[in-house]
Amino acid sequence: MSEPHDHAPIGLDLSAPAEPSVVEAVQNELALLWEQRPDLDPGVTLRFEMGLVEILGNIVEHAFDPDTPGRLLTVAVTIEGDVVRGTLSDNGQPVAVDLSTVTMPDEDAESGRGLALAVAALDELSYTRDGDCNRWILRCGGAGS
Amino acid sequence: MIEFDVSTDAQGIGIVVPRGRLTMVSAPELRQILSDLVAQGTVRIVVDLAETTFMDSSGLGALIAGLKSARQGGGDLRIARPTEAVTAVLKLTNLDKVLRPRESVESAFYV
Numbered sequence: 001m002s003e004p005h006d007h008a009p010i011g012l013d014l015s016a017p018a019e020p021s022v023v024e025a026v027q028n029e030l031a032l033l034w035e036q037r038p039d040l041d042p043g044v045t046l047r048f049e050m051g052l053v054e055i056l057g058n059i060v061e062h063a064f065d066p067d068t069p070g071r072l073l074t075v076a077v078t079i080e081g082d083v084v085r086g087t088l089s090d091n092g093q094p095v096a097v098d099l100s101t102v103t104m105p106d107e108d109a110e111s112g113r114g115l116a117l118a119v120a121a122l123d124e125l126s127y128t129r130d131g132d133c134n135r136w137i138l139r140c141g142g143a144g145s
Numbered sequence: 146m147i148e149f150d151v152s153t154d155a156q157g158i159g160i161v162v163p164r165g166r167l168t169m170v171s172a173p174e175l176r177q178i179l180s181d182l183v184a185q186g187t188v189r190i191v192v193d194l195a196e197t198t199f200m201d202s203s204g205l206g207a208l209i210a211g212l213k214s215a216r217q218g219g220g221d222l223r224i225a226r227p228t229e230a231v232t233a234v235l236k237l238t239n240l241d242k243v244l245r246p247r248e249s250v251e252s253a254f255y256v
Contacts, residue, residue, distance in 0.1 A: 020170045024146070027166060027199065046230055050237070053201045057169045107243045110210045113202040120237040 010036055011078035018060050018073040018090055023053055026075050037079055041141065048084045048140035051122035052077070054114040055088055055136050063092025063134055083142035087135065094129045147171040149178055159187040160250055164196040167204035175204065179211030179222070188220025191253040194246075195226035200234050208244060223253040 012029045016022045027049070034045050056075070064071045073090045102119050105112040119125055124139035147165030154160060159182040163175060182190055192208060194200075212222040225247040227235065235241040247253040 023168050024166070024170050027168075042229075043233075046233055049199070050201070050230075050234065053168060053199075057201060057203060060169065104238060107240065108209060108213060110206040110213075111203070113205060113238050117202050117234065117237055 007081055009078055009080045011076065013074070013076050015072065015074045018064055018071040018092065020060055022060065022073060022075075023056050026056060027053065030077065033077065033079065040079070040082060040084070044082065044084060044141040047121040047123075048086065048138065051118040051125065051138050051140070052086050052088070054118040054121070055125075055138065058095075058114050058118075059088065059090050059092065059134070059136075063090050063095060065093070068092075081142070084140045086138035088138070089130075089133050089135050091133055095127060095134055097127060099125060099127060147174075149174065151178055151182070153187060156254075157187065157189065158254060159190040160193060161190060162193045162196060163204075166199040167197050167207075168199065168201045169203040172201075172203035172207040176207040176210055179207065180214060183211070183214045183218050183220075186218075188215050188218035189254055190215055190220070190222045191247075191250050192222065192224050193226055193250045194224055194228060194231050197228055197231050200231045202234075202238070205234060205238060205240060209240075212244065221254075223247055225250045225253045 010033065012033055014026060014029060016025060030049055059073060076087045078085050099119060102115045104116040122138050122140055126137045128135050147163055147167060150162040152160050161178055167175065179190060190211065215222040224244050227246045235244060
């Protein structure tokens with residue numbers, strides 16, 4: 001294990017079926033990762049985790065036809081210096097989204113806040129369709145944060 | 146994982162305590178608990194968030210659904226003692242006015 005202060009890059013990689021339980025698994029792994037870097041700004045780690053959980057939720061809910069087998073999701077998180085980055089990939093349907101136009105719904109809405117919350121929480125969020133895969137890139141901390 | 150404590154105090158106020166992470170994994174259960182309370186006539190509800198270590202947009206959605214049904218029943222839903230993680234989500238979603246955090250469970254309906 002790396003020393004807390006040497007700032008050697010650390011990270012996690014996880015591949016799992018795209019089901020709600022993946023959220024719990026990723027958060028358990030993230031908690032272990034945060035423990036290795038207690039020097040990180042807790043605001044950065046919290047905002048990253050908020051953004052990541054929202055994108056995960058979005059993938060689990062929207063990117064797949066419920067009857068489609070082989071729903072796979074991969075999550076990669078790295079911490080280098082004070083920057084936390086994440087890449088989420090899935091083999092689901094393409095996502096029609098323009099992140100620059102995502103807005104928070106009305107106060108009494110019971111859903112639809114996920115992407116707006118992710119945009120607000122993260123310092124960088126992008127989505128690309130890469131072949132048969134959806135790819136989300138997330139960042140918190142570092143330049144431009 | 147998460148656990149929910151559900152009780153009713155001497156004034157008939159329902160108290161729900163989610164212990165753990167409130168995400169899409171657990172939000173449906175909270176939604177059901179709040180809906181059941183209102184259906185049983187407990188329309189004043191306090192959700193004590195002191196042990197809710199994390200909340201996502203589906204957890205928020207469950208609280209908003211509970212708030213709406215409690216108000217439709219002539220009552221209200223209030224939140225108390227949110228953790229930093231919960232407070233951050235309320236602020237980022239601009240819901241800290243609709244779900245205004247109260248300092249304690251006991252005073253949630255009297256301040």
